[in-house]
Amino acid sequence: MKRIRRLMFLAAGPYAPQFRSTLRISVIASVVQALAYAAFIPLLAALAADPADTGTAWLWVGVLVVLVVVEALLRLKESAFTFDYWHLVTGDTRTRLGERLRSMPQQELGRRAAGDLTTVVGGNVTSAATGISAFSTLFVQLVTVPALLGVVVLAVDWRLGLVLVAAVVISVPLMRRLRNLSNQGFRRVDTANAGAASRIVEYVQGLPVFKATGQAGADSPRLVEVFAHQHEANATANRSASVPVAALQFLVQAAVIALVVLGASLVLDARLTLPLLLAVVVAAARFAEPLAAAVTMSKLFELCEAALTRVSEVLDAGTLPVRPGGRQPSSFGITFSGVSFTYEGRTDPVLRDVSLEVPERSLTALVGPSGSGKTTITRLMTRFADPQQGEVRLGGVDVASLEPEELMHHFAVVFQDVYLFDDTILANIAMGRPDATREEVLAAAEAANVHTFAERLPDGYETRVGEIGSALSGGERQRISIARAILKDAPVVLLDEPTAALDTESEVVVQQAIDNLVTGKTVVVIAHRLSTVVGADQILVFEDGQVVQRGTHTELIQQDGRYGSMWRAQTRAKEWRLVRS
């Protein structure tokens, strides 16, 4: 309970004071509500007396009216939080989550699946806010009212009160057991669902193969298997959770009947007056209802708790520390000295004691098999994460002493992976430098050969990317990303083999765009096709997290090493023909 309360206040953020006062109002309203039910006791006592004491009854009706009105007003005030703040809480929480995502270390960001984070920022925020605005007050009411009614009945007649207290005492462990069971059930269902989801994706992707072998359709063996498992998990979870639920609800009803029977026998023995019994019966009926509701609501509470937990996990994520002594670099050579790096959760380092130098305004190529550490080198330059040992310096300044955002100002990056926003082509390019004028953006677009296809589109540069969707080819998307980089005009350019996945026609124009981008910059390129980097000032050959060879193409070809064998293998591959001519 304490934990949920803390999480709720964390998620409420700047609206915590309003939330606190709403909870207070909720408690007061519940007390008033319990008092209103309690007022039926003297009222009925007066009416059932022989002869009926109408005067007293009217007095209590009056009291009841006042309590009902006061409760209604308090409930209105309580629900005002939903109307006035629910949407503000979602907005504020999403904004805070956005800030966290923006400042979260890249490595941390990469660890979480995008789909997961989308759920956190999307649906989980909604559930959490609803938990804060609606469920918290409902919970207060469900707990407070029966408890107070129990106390009232106890005060009227301790023997009858004990029946209710006993019901509560028995229900607490049942509740706890229910929680455990349904948590276990939920987990099994989650696993079964995840398994089914991945089989469905598999089925869709492999449909041609499955159809060819008669494994498609309603009897597809791989699907039938997971669906049956899923059914079984659902049914088991439901069955095991339903028994304690049933027991609880039965218990509450049995308690009311027991109270009536015990009360009747007390009346018959003249140890209790009949009017009091009537009154207690009416009050006890009210005792049962919220408790039964609490059981059915528990599923919603659990969802809300899970959502709150996930939201707070992201809100609590740390940032990369910035070392003191940072200053703006004035030159743009890059040095690695004794750098070792291990990815989170791995044991073997991906870089071992790497020292290298990228002189300003030179072209350095990183080559080597996948997993040899060349991508990690570019990541460490932009503070994807900080190395466990050694230092990375930009223009002599330790990058760990710069804010990641500040550092990124000096880099322009073109990777194979291009991300376009659902906005116009022009706006997508302008993201490279938000304060650029329209002329500057168009100049960058021209230099990146964007104009050749943008002019053919119905609305030119104003065409929205979302509307033409996949109509943009890989090469066209790549040119937009190069235009962004040209517009940014950063002194250091990082390239990750941007032409590897393109077809012939795109390749030439993308190549021209890259030529325009790299002129006069410090360039680091990850290269798979050695032929594209033979002109590099320096080629660094990576193997197993270390630089095993370095030099120009001519120098490396003369040494009989790793580079030489890679070069020969690629030359052979290029001569390959689908059918020998």
Add this chain to the structure above:
Amino acid sequence: MSAEDDTGMKPVLDLVALSPAVRSGLARALALGALGGIAAVGGYVCVALSVGELFEADRSFAAFGRWAGGAFALLTLSFFAKWLAEQVAHHASFDLEVVLRRALADALARMPLGVVQRTGSGRIKKIVQDDVAALHNVVADAVPFFGGVAAQPVAALIALAIVQWKLLLVVLLVVPVAMVSFSLMARDYTTQRERYNQAAEDVNNAVVEFVQGMPVVRTFDDGRTSFRRFGAAVQRFTDAVGAWTETSRSASAFNRLVIVPLPTLLVVAACGTPMLAAGWISPADLVLGLLIGAMPIEAIAPLMHLTNLINDSKAGAVRIGELFAVPPLPEPAEPRTPVGAEVALRGVTFGYSPDRPVLTDVTIEVPAGTVCALVGPSGSGKSTVARLIPRFYDVTGGAVLVGGVDVREMSSEVLLRHVTLVFQDPFLVDGTIAENIRLAKPSATDDEVIAAARAAAAHEFIVGELADGYDSQVGERGGRLSGGQRQRITIARAMLSDAPVVVLDEATAFADPESEAAIQEAVARLTVGRTVIVIAHKLNTITGVDQIVVLDDGRVAERGRHVDLVSAGGRYASLWARHEQAASWGLAGTKVKGVTA
């Protein structure tokens, strides 16, 4: 229920109607829910009557006990009926999930593969998994509840009429108020909710864009622009919700105040006091009024919480219905069997939408055992040609023939056994290497599997690099293998299938530079003795093929062998010139010498 709500539930009911067993299960649950509601009313009537016995002059525990026993029996019955209703509904709902998922799998298998591909595995997964699961809210949670909603108020009012009609009149005072409240709830649903849903969808899209783009976006934007976009969408949502709650505020507040027991109880007490004083009713009657007077209101109270969940379910039901509504690809009544391995397109016209043809009057003849390369800029239609051969779509004009038979005249199973696809995205199931290769021919022996792997240049890494050899798990979607390894597994599968026609995306051969040579070797072996249609990107690989078809804007622009096309000086010749230029490019303006293109 209002008329609007009935039409709203139609998509859900249509789905339930798919399974008679589920439907009768739900009918039972509804009846049991109603029984539970009625029994609860009866139970509380008995409680009131038992207490009433105590007022009798000759009161005895026996007389009291009869009613109390009745109360216990009825409340127990109510409890069991409600519990059973829930169990029956839940199980019916779980059964329905399986029925629907299998029916969807069937629908997917029957609809054109192209439609499946274009819908995308992510979206289909959402429908088959999440939307079907969301039906649970309506089917399992709402059905027994609706039984109670319908029966309990009516039963309570009837009970009052029988035992003490004067109190019925009092309770009926509250009914108009409840009706107003009910209609307010209905109005919220139709008019306001749509606006809210739109805002919610917008903010969700913004979240997806912001989160998924983040790792890439950081490389060109310090986050300012994308964050501003995200912030703006969040703000729009906040404003939309603010505006909505402002307009619906009074209605919601009214519901919040009325759909609770206390006001009804107050009315009963306030009216009951003078009635009792005047001797119209007895104290026991008043107790009855207080015990069951609020039951009609209580029965509908949870509706407020259920509405959201029910709306989600309905939206999902609509999406499920849309998938069911995709017309299946017609299967021939008397299927024919292809003879031989030649492939032909004769005067084929096709468009994904009727107004925009992608292919116009395309004729291509590929004799058995020859290689045909499709060349052309992106959007020229070469991928579409490749998709029409295994009948991912039906042509709008002309015909596609495989082995001399129109693809529409053979069963899709036979066609897909005859034509094997090696596309850019390698498809692997979460299982062992052997299982993955064997998918193409479930009856294959271990030796056949190994032979296929050897031919696909996969045997070496399977035995040499993987801990458990052919029994190694490949992980979800082959995640434990490298790109090149996945490619070779799919090629091994194509080898094993022994289909005489291969449709190949040549980019496959270049997906992973690390294992390029091995993949090239595998592809070369796959093409031996088969009819091959290849989508070509790098022109140097196809200089030796039997036939090159150059597509431009959905038409065949040129066809012939490499040498002839180059000397013809047409479209192909200019593509070839560009290709040579691209192959000699190097960073830092260096033209590379001595590298063959």
